[in-house]
Amino acid sequence: MLPLNGIPTPEDIAAVMPTEERLSKGPVAITECFQNIPCDPCYHSCKRGAIKAFTDINERPQIDFDKCNGCGSCMSRCPGLAIFVVDATYSDSEALVKIPYEFLPLPRVNQIVTAVNRAGEELGNAKVVKVQNTKAQDKTALVWLAVPKNLMMESRHFLVKEVR
Amino acid sequence: MIHTEIAIVGGGPAGLAAAIKAARLGAGVVLIDRNDYLGGQLIKQTHRFFGSKQQRASERGIDIARELSDEVMANEKIVVMAEATVLGYYEDGVLAVEQQGKITTIKPQRLIVATGGAEKSLLFPNNDLPGVYGAGAVQTLVNVFGVKPGNRVLMVGAGNIGVIVSYQLLQAGVEVAGIIEAGPKIGAYWVHAAKVVRAGVPIFTRHTIKCAHGEREVTGATIVQLDDNWQQIPGTERLIDADVICLSVGLTPLTEILWQAGCKMTFVPELGGNVPLRSEGLETSVPGIYVAGDVAGIEEASAAMMEGALAGLNSASSLGYTGPDLNEDRANVLEQLEALRSGHVGEKIRKGLAQAAL
Numbered sequence: 212m213l214p215l216n217g218i219p220t221p222e223d224i225a226a227v228m229p230t231e232e233r234l235s236k237g238p239v240a241i242t243e244c245f246q247n248i249p250c251d252p253c254y255h256s257c258k259r260g261a262i263k264a265f266t267d268i269n270e271r272p273q274i275d276f277d278k279c280n281g282c283g284s285c286m287s288r289c290p291g292l293a294i295f296v297v298d299a300t301y302s303d304s305e306a307l308v309k310i311p312y313e314f315l316p317l318p319r320v321n322q323i324v325t326a327v328n329r330a331g332e333e334l335g336n337a338k339v340v341k342v343q344n345t346k347a348q349d350k351t352a353l354v355w356l357a358v359p360k361n362l363m364m365e366s367r368h369f370l371v372k373e374v375r
Numbered sequence: 376m377i378h379t380e381i382a383i384v385g386g387g388p389a390g391l392a393a394a395i396k397a398a399r400l401g402a403g404v405v406l407i408d409r410n411d412y413l414g415g416q417l418i419k420q421t422h423r424f425f426g427s428k429q430q431r432a433s434e435r436g437i438d439i440a441r442e443l444s445d446e447v448m449a450n451e452k453i454v455v456m457a458e459a460t461v462l463g464y465y466e467d468g469v470l471a472v473e474q475q476g477k478i479t480t481i482k483p484q485r486l487i488v489a490t491g492g493a494e495k496s497l498l499f500p501n502n503d504l505p506g507v508y509g510a511g512a513v514q515t516l517v518n519v520f521g522v523k524p525g526n527r528v529l530m531v532g533a534g535n536i537g538v539i540v541s542y543q544l545l546q547a548g549v550e551v552a553g554i555i556e557a558g559p560k561i562g563a564y565w566v567h568a569a570k571v572v573r574a575g576v577p578i579f580t581r582h583t584i585k586c587a588h589g590e591r592e593v594t595g596a597t598i599v600q601l602d603d604n605w606q607q608i609p610g611t612e613r614l615i616d617a618d619v620i621c622l623s624v625g626l627t628p629l630t631e632i633l634w635q636a637g638c639k640m641t642f643v644p645e646l647g648g649n650v651p652l653r654s655e656g657l658e659t660s661v662p663g664i665y666v667a668g669d670v671a672g673i674e675e676a677s678a679a680m681m682e683g684a685l686a687g688l689n690s691a692s693s694l695g696y697t698g699p700d701l702n703e704d705r706a707n708v709l710e711q712l713e714a715l716r717s718g719h720v721g722e723k724i725r726k727g728l729a730q731a732a733l
Contacts, residue, residue, distance in 0.1 A: 213561070213565040213568065213569065214560040214561050214565065214580075215559075215560065215561070215580050216561075216572065216577070216578055216579075216580070217561060217565065217568030217569050217571065217572035217578045218569070218572055219569065243566075243569070244566060245565055246564060246565040246566070246719075246720070247718050247719050247720070248425060248564050248566075248718065248720050249425060249426055249427070249677075249714065249715045249716075249717075249718055249720070249721070250425040250426060250427075250432060251427055251428070251432065252423075252428065252432045252433035255428050256433075267714070267717065267718070268426075268427050268714045268715070268717075268718075269714075269717060269718030269719070269720075269721075288423075288433045289423075289433075289566075290422065290423035290424060290425050290432065290433055290566075291425075291564065291566025291567065291569075291570065292566070292570050293566040293569065293570075313546060314545070314546055314574075315546075327573060327575070328573070329569065329572070329573050330572060330573070331572055331573050331574060331575040331576070331577075349435070350435075351423070367573050368573040368574060370575075
């Protein structure tokens with residue numbers, strides 16, 4: 212449970228998940244933001260209006276999954292690094308997970324890293340497909356990982372295998 | 376003796392915001408800070424801030440510090456005294472300031488105290504061993520000087536500071552063995568907690584440090600579980616290898632100047648200790664002395680900037696300065712402060728502030 216150990220429960224996750232049908236249509240953002248805190252940059256970051264306007268700054272973000280195209284521009288604006296993009300249509304066997312990442316060195320494209328879950332437990336290999344690190348992202352890189360489809364809702368971070 | 380309209384003690388987020396607002400209305404300001412840079416604790420905050428767009432949410436503290444101090448330095452109405460420590464406030468309203476071994480006296484018409492807070496410590500056997508640090512010191516070493524405090528850290532306290540400093544240690548390539556928290560719940564924003572947990576740092580609530588180990592320096596610690604009455608549960612002791620024990624167990628307002636000035640004070644645990652009674656406009660019981668930021672009650676930097684803005688506007692307007700947007704500006708700041716404190720996480724602050732109203 213989040214307040215006890217920092218790990219969201221399956222029920223927490225289920226409550227913010229897009230439907231299977233939406234996932235089958237392509238990339239979509241998932242806001243793993245489970246606490247009402249005074250914060251709203253995600254709303255201001257979305258150019259498609261896919262994040263519902265906040266009437267109170269303490270509200271949690273609500274995504275209109277039909278408007279969201281999974282571009283990920285909200286991901287690098289979230290101070291909590293709590294937004295992920297999942298693309299279940301990446302290939303027959305693999306899904307794409309975009310992860311906000313603020314560690315150095317950044318991984319290289321095609322590098323094999325170890326995907327980890329929300330508890331920090333290792334899940335297995337994942338391949339880096341793309342690393343986005345533009346000036347607008349201001350040092351919060353987005354790393355695109357290809358993971359087996361059954362791990363797309365588990366993979367939320369990764370470990371770079373080499374020691375620095 | 377230097378005569379000025381407004382003196383501001385402390386160049387952190389509250390003091391900088393106060394200086395900018397007061398000077399924009401036309402008031403002459405002397406801003407005093409003991410460091411050789413402005414920004415206070417902001418300069419160590421490499422993470423993105425929460426809050427609203429107007430409070431620069433999603434910007435990193437270090438960038439906010441740069442922007443605010445650039446604006447202050449560029450403003451001709453503001454005189455900055457750096458490496459200057461306020462030593463005392465006298466009955467006749469004179470501040471004694473030490474700067475590079477020289478004492479200067481300043482007589483301001485209005486005084487804004489924005490001195491911030493100081494870290495609390497924790498009592499346990501061997502807490503005087505080298506390797507036991509406050510979180511602020513660890514953050515200074517890592518983020519200001521680029522020095523690793525050690526190789527493996529045990530963090531004590533899972534509030535925002537403990538969790539964020541843990542994250543920054545990971546970014547610096549330092550291992551964090553775990554974060555322990557005596558309370559039943561993680562005090563930090565859960566998104567921060569989730570971020571360090573998925574990076575491999577476990578958080579143990581209802582745990583405290585029993586003692587530190589080591590002869591000449593820290594080599595580890597024994598941690599122990601607590602029951603619901605905060606009593607140690609025998610048999611739950613665990614040895615953690617670590618060469619750093621980092622204490623992040625809260626802050627307390629730095630109120631010496633206010634005591635000296637005779638401001639009415641009150642003890643409010645929700646605000647971190649003794650705080651001044653203040654009006655909605657942030658004036659203390661001593662007319663002409665205002666407070667802003669952590670000295671008025673421990674809160675987030677976003678609230679400190681808003682309080683600074685409010686104290687800056689009010690102190691300048693009390694001197695007769697005004698502007699076309701003054702009332703709107705003031706209402707806007709008050710509204711933002713209320714919004715910041717309105718949610719569930721603001722409950723403690725609201726409860727505390729209710730006890731400090733003048």
